[in-house]
Amino acid sequence: MTLHANDLVDTELHRAVSQVGLDVEYTRSRGNTMWARGKDGGEIAVTDFISGYGSLILGHNNPEIVARAKELLDRDTPVHAQVSLRPEAASVAAALNRIVHREFGTDEPHHAVFANSGAEAVEVAVKHAEMDRRLRLAELLVAVEEHITEARGAIAQGTAALAPAVLTALGLPATAAPEVALDALEARVRAFDDHTHPAIAPRLLSLVGGFHGKLMGSIQLTHNPQFRTPFTELSAQSRFVPVDRPDALRAVFEAERTPLLDVSVEDGVVDVVERDAPVFCALLVEPVQGEGGIVPISPEFAKELQSLSAEFDCPLVIDEVQTGAGRSGAFFAGSLLPLRGDYYTLAKSLGGGLAKTAVTLIREARYRPQFELVHSSTFAKDAFSSGIALKVLELLEADGGAAYGVAAERGARLVEALEAVRAEYDDIISDVRGVGLLVGVEFADRSAVGSPMVRQTQPAGLFGFLVSGFLLHEHRIRVMPTGSAPNTLRLEPSIALTDDEISGLAEGLREVCAILRDQDDARLTAFVGARTF
Incomplete structure (x- = not known):
C-alpha cells in the first residue's frame, strides 16, 4: 500500500472536508486575506472570517508583529533558558x-x-x-x-x-x-x-x-x-x-x-x-x-x-x-x-x-x-513568545486602547449587516448574536421542511460545513461552523475588517438564504463539481 504525504496527517478529517470543498491549500496570508492555490497553480484571494479560531485579532502576519519576530530572531534571542530569570x-x-x-x-x-x-x-x-x-x-x-x-x-x-x-x-x-x-x-x-x-x-x-x-x-x-x-x-x-x-x-x-x-x-x-x-x-x-x-x-x-x-x-x-x-x-x-x-x-x-x-x-x-x-x-x-506577546499588548494598548474601540465598532457594523440579512430571511436565519468581533449566525432547523440535502446534512451536523464550502468556492469567503452548534457559523475577523468585506459576507449569505428558501440543492452543491481551487 502506497501512502501519499497528505495521508499521514489528518487523513480522515481531510477525506470528510473534501466532500464539501474545504480541502484547500493556502499559500500565504495578510490581514483578513488568505490566498489559496488554484487548480491552475495561481493564487485566489479569500476573505478569512475564521482568523485562526480567534487567534488573529490583529490579522494574519501583522507587519509590526512580523518585524518584532524578525528582530528577536536576528539578535539570537534565547528560546531555551529554563531555570533562569525571564x-x-x-x-x-x-x-x-x-x-x-x-x-x-x-x-x-x-x-x-x-x-x-x-x-x-x-x-x-x-x-x-x-x-x-x-x-x-x-x-x-x-x-x-x-x-x-x-x-x-x-x-x-x-x-x-x-x-x-x-x-x-x-x-x-x-x-x-x-x-x-x-x-x-x-x-x-x-x-x-x-x-x-x-x-x-x-x-x-x-x-x-x-x-x-x-x-x-x-x-x-x-x-x-x-x-x-x-x-x-x-x-x-x-x-x-x-x-x-x-x-x-x-x-x-x-x-x-x-x-x-x-x-x-x-x-x-x-x-x-x-x-x-x-x-x-x-x-x-x-x-x-x-x-x-x-x-x-x-x-x-x-x-x-x-x-x-x-x-x-x-x-x-x-x-x-x-x-x-x-x-x-x-x-x-x-x-x-x-x-x-x-x-x-x-x-x-x-x-x-x-x-x-x-x-x-x-x-x-x-x-x-x-x-x-x-x-x-x-x-x-520563552523570550521569543514573550517578546511577541509584549508587542501584541503594545499594539492593543496604543492610543489609549484604540484597538478595543475598533473591535467594538467593527463588530457592531458586522452585526448590523447580518441583521439586515436575517430580516429578509427570518425563516432561514434564526439568530445573529455575539460581542465585538466574535459573532454567530445561526440557521434555523429545517431538517423537517428543507430540501433533501438540508434534511440529510442538518441532523448529521454537516450543514454548517456545506454552507462553508459554498461560501468559500462561490464567494471566496472563509467561515466555519462552531464545534458544538453546527448550525451556527462563527465569525472572528481581525480589527482590519473593512466595509467591503462585510458587504461581501452579507451578499454571500443572502445567496445562501435564497437557495435554501428555494430548496435548490443543485445550486447549493454545484461548486463541488466545478472547483477552481
Missing part, C-alpha cells in the same frame, strides 16, 4: 496586571503561569485550584484536630462538659462517654485526609455548551459529549450547569456541599460545629461560549455566578482564550459583564498569530507559591 515574561505579566487593574477596578496582584496553548492554560488553572483546595482542606483538618485536643483537655480538667448535640451528630447513644465521642470525631476527621475518600473528591463545574480544550483534563470540562465521552474514565468528571439558570447552579452547590464536623469549647460546653469542607475545585465560565454557538453570558447570570461562587467558596476560572486580547471590545470580555475571576486564561491572539503562547493569571488571594515547584513547561515563558 524578564520578557515578567514584563508580559506586569502589562497584563495593569490591564486587569484598569478593567476590573482592583489593585490586587495577579501571578502569571505561562503555557503554550489555551487548553494547557485551562489545565494550569484547574491544577492550581486543586492544589489550593487540598491545602485549604489540610489547614481545616489541622484546625479541627487542634479543637478536638482543646476539648479533650477541657473535659479532662473538668472545665467543660460534652453537649448532647455532639453525640447526636455522631450517631452515638446518649450514654457514650465523652472520650468515645471525641475518638469517633477524630476518626472521621482523619478519614477526610485520605486522598481516596470519595467525600472530599474535587467537584468541577462547567456550563452546558462550554468548551475548554481537548487535553486529558480539559476535555472533561468541555460539554460536547462527542468530544468528551470517549475519554470519561481518564480524569475527574465535571458537573454541567445550564446557562442562565442560577437556580440549577445553586442546586448543584447544595447537593455537592460536604459538611465536616468540628467542636468548639465555649462557656464550659464542648459543642458540635458544622463546617463546609472545601470540595469545590473550580467553576469554569466563558464570557461568550465560542464552540457552544457564540452564546454570550448575560450580565444577570454573571452576577449570580459571582455571588454563588463566593457563597460556596468555589474559585471562578474565566476562560478568555477565545474572547480575550481585545476581541470583545475590551481586553477581557468578562469586564463588560462584569465577571471577575480568581483565574483568567489567555492564549490565541496573545501570540499575535505567530507565537504559541498562553498564560493563566491567578489572583493573589488564591495563589500558592508551591505550585511553581510542581508545574513546568519546556517552551513556556
Whole structure:
C-alpha cells in the first residue's frame, strides 16, 4: 500500500472536508486575506472570517508583529533558558496586571503561569485550584484536630462538659462517654485526609455548551459529549450547569456541599460545629461560549455566578482564550459583564498569530507559591513568545486602547449587516448574536421542511460545513461552523475588517438564504463539481 504525504496527517478529517470543498491549500496570508492555490497553480484571494479560531485579532502576519519576530530572531534571542530569570515574561505579566487593574477596578496582584496553548492554560488553572483546595482542606483538618485536643483537655480538667448535640451528630447513644465521642470525631476527621475518600473528591463545574480544550483534563470540562465521552474514565468528571439558570447552579452547590464536623469549647460546653469542607475545585465560565454557538453570558447570570461562587467558596476560572486580547471590545470580555475571576486564561491572539503562547493569571488571594515547584513547561515563558506577546499588548494598548474601540465598532457594523440579512430571511436565519468581533449566525432547523440535502446534512451536523464550502468556492469567503452548534457559523475577523468585506459576507449569505428558501440543492452543491481551487 502506497501512502501519499497528505495521508499521514489528518487523513480522515481531510477525506470528510473534501466532500464539501474545504480541502484547500493556502499559500500565504495578510490581514483578513488568505490566498489559496488554484487548480491552475495561481493564487485566489479569500476573505478569512475564521482568523485562526480567534487567534488573529490583529490579522494574519501583522507587519509590526512580523518585524518584532524578525528582530528577536536576528539578535539570537534565547528560546531555551529554563531555570533562569525571564524578564520578557515578567514584563508580559506586569502589562497584563495593569490591564486587569484598569478593567476590573482592583489593585490586587495577579501571578502569571505561562503555557503554550489555551487548553494547557485551562489545565494550569484547574491544577492550581486543586492544589489550593487540598491545602485549604489540610489547614481545616489541622484546625479541627487542634479543637478536638482543646476539648479533650477541657473535659479532662473538668472545665467543660460534652453537649448532647455532639453525640447526636455522631450517631452515638446518649450514654457514650465523652472520650468515645471525641475518638469517633477524630476518626472521621482523619478519614477526610485520605486522598481516596470519595467525600472530599474535587467537584468541577462547567456550563452546558462550554468548551475548554481537548487535553486529558480539559476535555472533561468541555460539554460536547462527542468530544468528551470517549475519554470519561481518564480524569475527574465535571458537573454541567445550564446557562442562565442560577437556580440549577445553586442546586448543584447544595447537593455537592460536604459538611465536616468540628467542636468548639465555649462557656464550659464542648459543642458540635458544622463546617463546609472545601470540595469545590473550580467553576469554569466563558464570557461568550465560542464552540457552544457564540452564546454570550448575560450580565444577570454573571452576577449570580459571582455571588454563588463566593457563597460556596468555589474559585471562578474565566476562560478568555477565545474572547480575550481585545476581541470583545475590551481586553477581557468578562469586564463588560462584569465577571471577575480568581483565574483568567489567555492564549490565541496573545501570540499575535505567530507565537504559541498562553498564560493563566491567578489572583493573589488564591495563589500558592508551591505550585511553581510542581508545574513546568519546556517552551513556556520563552523570550521569543514573550517578546511577541509584549508587542501584541503594545499594539492593543496604543492610543489609549484604540484597538478595543475598533473591535467594538467593527463588530457592531458586522452585526448590523447580518441583521439586515436575517430580516429578509427570518425563516432561514434564526439568530445573529455575539460581542465585538466574535459573532454567530445561526440557521434555523429545517431538517423537517428543507430540501433533501438540508434534511440529510442538518441532523448529521454537516450543514454548517456545506454552507462553508459554498461560501468559500462561490464567494471566496472563509467561515466555519462552531464545534458544538453546527448550525451556527462563527465569525472572528481581525480589527482590519473593512466595509467591503462585510458587504461581501452579507451578499454571500443572502445567496445562501435564497437557495435554501428555494430548496435548490443543485445550486447549493454545484461548486463541488466545478472547483477552481
